[in-house]
Every structure is written in structure tokens, then in C-alpha cells.
Amino acid sequence: MAVEIDAERVLRDLYGLRKIGAFKTGVHRPTLSADDMTTRRWLADELRAIGHEAHIDGIANVIGYSPAPGRKLLAGSHIESQNEAGWLDGALGVIYALEAARVIAATPGDEDVGVDVIAFADEEGHFGSFLGSYSFVGELDEATIDAAADRTRGTPLREALSNAGLGDQKRALIQKDRYVGFLEAHIEQGDRLESKALSIGIVTSIVSISQFKITFEGTQNHAGTTRMAIRRDAGVAAVEFLQKLQDVFARHSGEHTVWTTGRITLEPGAPSIIPGRAEVLFQFRDDNPEKLAELEAVLAEAVQQADQDGPCAAKLETLAKSIPAVMDNSIQSALETAASLHAPNKFIRMPSGAGHDAQIVARHLPAGMMFVPSIGGISHHWTENTSDEDIVLGARVYAQAVAEILLPNK
Amino acid sequence: MAVEIDAERVLRDLYGLRKIGAFKTGVHRPTLSADDMTTRRWLADELRAIGHEAHIDGIANVIGYSPAPGRKLLAGSHIESQNEAGWLDGALGVIYALEAARVIAATPGDEDVGVDVIAFADEEGHFGSFLGSYSFVGELDEATIDAAADRTRGTPLREALSNAGLGDQKRALIQKDRYVGFLEAHIEQGDRLESKALSIGIVTSIVSISQFKITFEGTQNHAGTTRMAIRRDAGVAAVEFLQKLQDVFARHSGEHTVWTTGRITLEPGAPSIIPGRAEVLFQFRDDNPEKLAELEAVLAEAVQQADQDGPCAAKLETLAKSIPAVMDNSIQSALETAASLHAPNKFIRMPSGAGHDAQIVARHLPAGMMFVPSIGGISHHWTENTSDEDIVLGARVYAQAVAEILLPNK
Structure with missing residues (x-):
């Protein structure tokens, strides 16, 4: 009817x-x-x-x-x-x-x-x-x-x-x-x-939203007097990581996967100071629990790899995760x-x-x-x-x- | 004496x-x-x-x-x-x-x-x-x-x-x-x-300090419903640019050149919103006027290339420049x-x-x-x-x- x-x-x-x-x-x-x-x-x-x-x-x-x-x-x-x-x-x-x-x-x-x-x-x-x-x-x-x-x-x-x-x-x-x-x-x-x-x-x-905070710890220093060779620039580490992550997610994403970096914070955030700390807000969404688990694993692996490669320490923190x-x-x-x-x-x-x-x-x-x-x-x-x-x-x-x-x- | x-x-x-x-x-x-x-x-x-x-x-x-x-x-x-x-x-x-x-x-x-x-x-x-x-x-x-x-x-x-x-x-x-x-x-x-x-x-x-603001204009959108294929994510554009710039400056730098990204701001900076705008504070220092001119040229070229490649518009602004x-x-x-x-x-x-x-x-x-x-x-x-x-x-x-x-x- x-x-x-x-x-x-x-x-x-x-x-x-x-x-x-x-x-x-x-x-x-x-x-x-x-x-x-x-x-x-x-x-x-x-x-x-x-x-x-x-x-x-x-x-x-x-x-x-x-x-x-x-x-x-x-x-x-x-x-x-x-x-x-x-x-x-x-x-x-x-x-x-x-x-x-x-x-x-x-x-x-x-x-x-x-x-x-x-x-x-x-x-x-x-x-x-x-x-x-x-x-x-x-x-x-x-x-x-x-x-x-x-x-x-x-x-x-x-x-x-x-x-x-x-x-x-x-x-x-x-x-x-x-x-x-x-x-x-x-x-x-x-x-x-x-x-x-x-x-x-x-x-x-x-879809579920998986929300993460990724932090990079380096060494804050003078942007004029610190040679490039000895820097531990947390901002440089974050940028390198995010560029690699973009490729990793492009490879592992499903048909409906979306991922977003909503915020990048460099500390102290001054023009003449090498960032000693960087904080990244990153999320991904999918409706497939297996895909979600896969993406979380590759994210964790990428952070671990960045931490291992140095020179900055990298850490992954889960902020929110739904099913x-x-x-x-x-x-x-x-x-x-x-x-x-x-x-x-x-x-x-x-x-x-x-x-x-x-x-x-x-x-x-x-x-x-x-x-x-x-x-x-x-x-x-x-x-x-x-x-x-x-x-x-x-x-x-x-x-x-x-x-x-x-x-x-x- | x-x-x-x-x-x-x-x-x-x-x-x-x-x-x-x-x-x-x-x-x-x-x-x-x-x-x-x-x-x-x-x-x-x-x-x-x-x-x-x-x-x-x-x-x-x-x-x-x-x-x-x-x-x-x-x-x-x-x-x-x-x-x-x-x-x-x-x-x-x-x-x-x-x-x-x-x-x-x-x-x-x-x-x-x-x-x-x-x-x-x-x-x-x-x-x-x-x-x-x-x-x-x-x-x-x-x-x-x-x-x-x-x-x-x-x-x-x-x-x-x-x-x-x-x-x-x-x-x-x-x-x-x-x-x-x-x-x-x-x-x-x-x-x-x-x-x-x-x-x-x-x-x-x-050394002189050359200080720049680089902005990327994309399209702010919903981080859950906007397909990856149609995104114009200003944060992604900034990260890709900065990663490339790191290589460009490593190639062109002189013995005493230093360069630093002090701040990256994504707007609106919320976890679930695709950044519509990104602002980067970038500086370099050198004591050689010819090297300074070369670095400024390669920076301008990199920004122009990013702007041309899209999908976000990229713009370079000089904030300060000394001799x-x-x-x-x-x-x-x-x-x-x-x-x-x-x-x-x-x-x-x-x-x-x-x-x-x-x-x-x-x-x-x-x-x-x-x-x-x-x-x-x-x-x-x-x-x-x-x-x-x-x-x-x-x-x-x-x-x-x-x-x-x-x-x-x-």
C-alpha cells in the first residue's frame, strides 16, 4: 500500500x-x-x-x-x-x-x-x-x-x-x-x-570515531644558535610522521575510511624557538570493526617506529573510541x-x-x-x-x- | 704587551x-x-x-x-x-x-x-x-x-x-x-x-633573520562525512609542503644556515573538522647575503609549486627581513x-x-x-x-x- x-x-x-x-x-x-x-x-x-x-x-x-x-x-x-x-x-x-x-x-x-x-x-x-x-x-x-x-x-x-x-x-x-x-x-x-x-x-x-593524541618530545632551543645537526625539533618530527602516516592510511584504508588531523600544536609556538614538544589530534572513522582494528594497529606501529627512529620521542594516547x-x-x-x-x-x-x-x-x-x-x-x-x-x-x-x-x- | x-x-x-x-x-x-x-x-x-x-x-x-x-x-x-x-x-x-x-x-x-x-x-x-x-x-x-x-x-x-x-x-x-x-x-x-x-x-x-608566514587555504568540512577524494585539507597541504621544504633547505643550506618552523596553526583546530586554513611561521638565518637570496628564492618557488599543485591555495608573506x-x-x-x-x-x-x-x-x-x-x-x-x-x-x-x-x- x-x-x-x-x-x-x-x-x-x-x-x-x-x-x-x-x-x-x-x-x-x-x-x-x-x-x-x-x-x-x-x-x-x-x-x-x-x-x-x-x-x-x-x-x-x-x-x-x-x-x-x-x-x-x-x-x-x-x-x-x-x-x-x-x-x-x-x-x-x-x-x-x-x-x-x-x-x-x-x-x-x-x-x-x-x-x-x-x-x-x-x-x-x-x-x-x-x-x-x-x-x-x-x-x-x-x-x-x-x-x-x-x-x-x-x-x-x-x-x-x-x-x-x-x-x-x-x-x-x-x-x-x-x-x-x-x-x-x-x-x-x-x-x-x-x-x-x-x-x-x-x-x-x-561509523565509530577513534580519536588519538600523538605527542613528540624533543629539545626546546634557540632557533639561531642551535646547529641543524644537533636539533631535536618536535615539529619536524611531527611533520615527518604525519606525511608518512598519510601514505600508510592511504594504503590501509577501506572504501569508507576517513582520517583527519584536526590540530597540530608546537610548543612554545614562538618564531625563534625550536619546538620542544608537538601535539597532534588525529582521528579516523570506519564502520567495519576489522578495518578499525587494522588501522589502529598500523597507527600504533607508525608511532612506535617514529619513537624508535628518533631523535624525538613519540607517544600515542587514545582519547576516545566507540564501536x-x-x-x-x-x-x-x-x-x-x-x-x-x-x-x-x-x-x-x-x-x-x-x-x-x-x-x-x-x-x-x-x-x-x-x-x-x-x-x-x-x-x-x-x-x-x-x-x-x-x-x-x-x-x-x-x-x-x-x-x-x-x-x-x- | x-x-x-x-x-x-x-x-x-x-x-x-x-x-x-x-x-x-x-x-x-x-x-x-x-x-x-x-x-x-x-x-x-x-x-x-x-x-x-x-x-x-x-x-x-x-x-x-x-x-x-x-x-x-x-x-x-x-x-x-x-x-x-x-x-x-x-x-x-x-x-x-x-x-x-x-x-x-x-x-x-x-x-x-x-x-x-x-x-x-x-x-x-x-x-x-x-x-x-x-x-x-x-x-x-x-x-x-x-x-x-x-x-x-x-x-x-x-x-x-x-x-x-x-x-x-x-x-x-x-x-x-x-x-x-x-x-x-x-x-x-x-x-x-x-x-x-x-x-x-x-x-x-x-646573521640576518628572514621570517615568513605561509598560509594554505582549503575547504573546512565535516571530518566524518567528507570523502577523502574530495577533501581540500589545509593541514594535509601544510604537512606535505613542510616535509618537502625540509629536503629543499637541506640541499640548499650553507654551513651556517639554520631554519625553523616555530608554529603550525590549523583552523578551526577541532578534532572533527577538516582544517580549512593552515598558517605556518617559518624562519631561516644566514650571514651570507647570496645564500639568503638563494634560500628566499627556493622558498618562494616551493610555495608557488604547492599553490600550483593544489588542491589548496598556498601563499607566502614576508614578516621580517634584516641584513x-x-x-x-x-x-x-x-x-x-x-x-x-x-x-x-x-x-x-x-x-x-x-x-x-x-x-x-x-x-x-x-x-x-x-x-x-x-x-x-x-x-x-x-x-x-x-x-x-x-x-x-x-x-x-x-x-x-x-x-x-x-x-x-x-
Whole structure:
């Protein structure tokens, strides 16, 4: 059965959100800002309008519970934005979930099943790391909330919650046996779909991020009087290492591997002083656990080799390491069925290179994700965009997949 | 005629200064600090004790004018230290000058010639760049003094001068026709002398420093979703460039060339963002103008090549460029005569890789410099040191050279 969405309503909702906290062609709606709270209240109202019991909880998650007695799907994404960033990053997945909830609720004969809609708080990390989804799955403690503060403005999270009128609200907790799964849609944030002229990405897994600090210890000295032959320049060591690492990773990388040096710090960082210490922030991502293990081994080997070769000491420190979040097979199948119907030959299975709330929820529920194309692969910038055509096609595939999941035999 | 110094007096003076602002085995005497002013007043008193007319001027230079009517040499160095740094960097050259002035003044029959002793203020750059020597040669304007502030403590220079009781003092100006030249002794700050088991360096020139900023412009993007193939990573471009530059400079460098990357800044410098911009601070030093021109050309060529090769744009900007300060030939000869007498086969002619007040004075007077060994080549650190034996030998050669310059026919 082909599900009918209201394409105009989807675009109207998204363009409506775009006006709240508008910044150039994007939006500026940091977590718990006045504009962010306006969108959360708007969403709760829209959910109430279709008969959901909706509220904003003690961490600012918006949750709308369907009154349906039967199978239920949890659906949504986040609604706040990065600072001065794109209008669809987060909002798209929330509006798709809202539209699917409306469609299911309004379809005669489908009264038994329903879609609970959720807009997680702070996926963009203004105050922490996935605070909303961690809270909802019961993995966020009060001490973390006590310690959190806005990374741009410095406001403590407790104060921001209180200012938003949420200081006394309880935090909602997942009822696992209520759901058959969780579905999140998102812009791709890369150019894989666009470069292949495709419209739908069915996410197979969310890659893990392995984050390292590599330090080189040499000897700080005078840049004018110290002969080249006796220098132990930590900056020179770091550059040589990183150049070699680039080749090593090019050789060992898989199809989806990405690796990035985000920061190089030379100490003391003065023009006339030979750096005595260099610090490198390096990360790689992949969705294949075997590949991840291989890359970690070659990285460790490269650092060890640099340390052995000298003249500077090299040391590897693991800062963070996650395991890839595998998306549920039956939800992937439902997405494929839906995409085959509405976007034949325009979809692909692919990993997500970015992190999403779905990776947190996936620890507790079968979870799935769907991507729509990002024009030019741009994200976290106000020029981020997706064509109206792709937005509407995505909504259609999404709602169809929801129906496939909730009414598999219809 | 062999000049007789008082070796015990030289060591007593230096060890006495070491106690003023003592920090571990070094000293902490930043310009215009209470301890710095104590040493300046002590020096003026010592100069008065041998009949010099001595005072501390409006920029904190200490100057002692010899009463002798005939040929006069200007001699000295600086007396303040870097923060928590060595006891001999600066002080050595001042005490050598003081000792030479005493010896000349006390030698019967030499009453006609004299040594004016100077301790320049702020060679170590707490407030600016060679403020004392620039002031003395008439190249420091009032606006520069108005704008200067302590780079560590933030105190404006005017306030610091006023606190030191120098607010109303005039600044002394060089009387060029008073002097046959300027002589400065200093610790080498490198390991050339030590590595060759030598005791005296006769400085041929003070190298020029060519300082550059090299920028790479790429595209800032998401480190998880942006495929390796389409990245324009400014950090990767900078690393590749610097690795190649290391080879290029190794090929083109002269015997005394040194080159240093002091800082690498990736923007925005976050672990999960592909750097859109990289900035590199790079400098090289040499005393040979032809070599300097060659190195600048190969640097410009390397940047142009990187820019052409892409994918990032590369740009070279010159931040500062000086010309090597050539030391006067007849002063070098006097130093050689003196070294041949007191330290036969233990001296060498060499350029200075570090900057010194002599390079400023050399624009107005024939100038010369002499080095003594630095143990381990260490400087700008409290562990900086020179053996008592080398200190005494240096004082002997220095005083002898002063006599050779002032009394060439004796």
C-alpha cells in the first residue's frame, strides 16, 4: 500500500522552522535559546493537534506519545542547530517523523498503530555529547548535567534549563517494550548521494570515531644558535610522521575510511624557538570493526617506529573510541522496500560518517536511519541545503518505511 | 704587551650578580624589575669607583663615561635576563667591559685612553626589540615607548620606567666621534665552540633573520562525512609542503644556515573538522647575503609549486627581513691577536646565529663581538652555564683586545 504524504505541509513546516532564528539562508538555534524553545513548543502543539500526549521534558527533549494501543515506532531527530548553521540538519528528521505520525494517525483502519515523535535535545553538543538521547535511554546522570555548560556562551546547563522553564520537569525515560524500533532521517552531510545522482541513503551503520593524541618530545632551543645537526625539533618530527602516516592510511584504508588531523600544536609556538614538544589530534572513522582494528594497529606501529627512529620521542594516547552502531536489518529492509516504491534505482546502502542520536538509541532498540542528499556535501554551515524535490521524495520514502515497519502485512 | 686582569674580581662580580634575582642556578631579572634596577645601580656605582661619570638614562641604559681625553672604546652588553633564565646571558659582556675599563684606567701610562661601559636596557625584549641600543643610537621614537608594554606582565613601559624612578630622565645618545668602536662579549648560546673544544669565538657577522608566514587555504568540512577524494585539507597541504621544504633547505643550506618552523596553526583546530586554513611561521638565518637570496628564492618557488599543485591555495608573506651585520675587520684582527696570545689554537672565526645589541650599534660604529662557550649549547634556560676557566680566559682575551684596539702601537 502506497502511503500518501502532504508534500506541501512538509515543506511549509520546514520553511516555517527556517524563519525561527533565521541566519542568512540557515538558522541559529542553539540548544535552549529562546528560538530553540519556540520550535520545541511549536512541535509539542502540532503533536497535540493530532491527538498525541506531548510535552517538553527536563532535558528539553520534546516527546509526543501516540494514543494508539498497538505497535508503535519511535521516530525523530534533533531540532536545535549548530551556531549559525543549516536549516535542515536535525529539523528534517523531526518534520519527517511528524508527517509520518500525522499520516498514520489519519489513515482510516490504521488506528491501532502509531508513531511516537521525539526531538532530542542538544544533539549538536552545545552543552555536552548527545545529552537528549543519552537522557532518554537512561544513560545520563545528574552529575553530568550539573557539570555541563554552554561551550559558546558559558551558561551552566542547569541555569539554561531553569531559564527555559524546564528546571522542575522530570526527564522522560524510554519504555523499551512500547516500541518496535526507532527511525531517524537526516541530511547526508557528505556528497556520496549527490556524486552518484541518488536521492536516498539507507544507513547500514554509524561509523565509530577513534580519536588519538600523538605527542613528540624533543629539545626546546634557540632557533639561531642551535646547529641543524644537533636539533631535536618536535615539529619536524611531527611533520615527518604525519606525511608518512598519510601514505600508510592511504594504503590501509577501506572504501569508507576517513582520517583527519584536526590540530597540530608546537610548543612554545614562538618564531625563534625550536619546538620542544608537538601535539597532534588525529582521528579516523570506519564502520567495519576489522578495518578499525587494522588501522589502529598500523597507527600504533607508525608511532612506535617514529619513537624508535628518533631523535624525538613519540607517544600515542587514545582519547576516545566507540564501536560502530549497526542499523537494524529489518528496518533497512523496510527502507529498501519504501525506496524501491518511491525512488526506484535512486537509493543506496551506505554507512553514516557522522554521529547521530540513532547510535545512542541503537543500544536499546532496533534502530534505522535514512539520508537525503546534501547539496555540495556541505553541512554545519548556513549554506547547507537540499532541493525541495529531494526533501519531498525523502518524506515519501520515510512515511512509506514507517508504514512498512508498523503494518508489515498490509 | 700582555694585559693583566683580576680573574678573582671578574668571577666575584659575576657570582655577585647571580645572587640578585637568583632562580635555581640562573636568574630572573626582567627589564626594570626591582632586581634588574639593583644590578644597574650596582654597575653605576662600580663605574663611579674608577672615576667614570655614570648614570642610568631614561630607557634604563647604564652608561659610564671615562674621563680619559684620548681614544675611547664603547664596551658592554645587556644586564637584564630572560624570565627564569641564565646568569651569564648579558651579564658576562657587561662584567668583561667593566673589568677592561678598570684595567685600562689603572694601568700607569694609559691614562690617555679609556673604555666607556654600557649596559643596554631590554635586549631580551621584555618590552620591545633592542629598545636600549635603538635608543642609544637615536633610532627609538617616543611613540614606540608610549605603545610598549611588558609582554609577560602587561605593565606599560612608561609606567615601569616611572616606577623605577626613571620617568624624568633623558635618554643618552651616542657621540659617534667619541669612539673608535664598540666591543661586546657574550656567551655563544650554541655548541659550535664546545663541539670543537675551543674557548673563543671571534664573530664575523650577526646573521640576518628572514621570517615568513605561509598560509594554505582549503575547504573546512565535516571530518566524518567528507570523502577523502574530495577533501581540500589545509593541514594535509601544510604537512606535505613542510616535509618537502625540509629536503629543499637541506640541499640548499650553507654551513651556517639554520631554519625553523616555530608554529603550525590549523583552523578551526577541532578534532572533527577538516582544517580549512593552515598558517605556518617559518624562519631561516644566514650571514651570507647570496645564500639568503638563494634560500628566499627556493622558498618562494616551493610555495608557488604547492599553490600550483593544489588542491589548496598556498601563499607566502614576508614578516621580517634584516641584513647581516658585518663585524669590523680591525676589531676582528684585534680579537685574533688577543686570542693568539692568551688562547692559542683555541679560537675560531664564526657568525652569530642570535641577535645582539652589537648589530644595532654596528649601523653607527665599527663593532665587534667575542663569544665564550655555552655548556651543552644551552641558553634562555636557568641551566645555561660556562666553566669558570672559560669565563676567566674570555675576560683575559677581551681585555687584551681592548688594549690592542686602544693602544695599537704599544
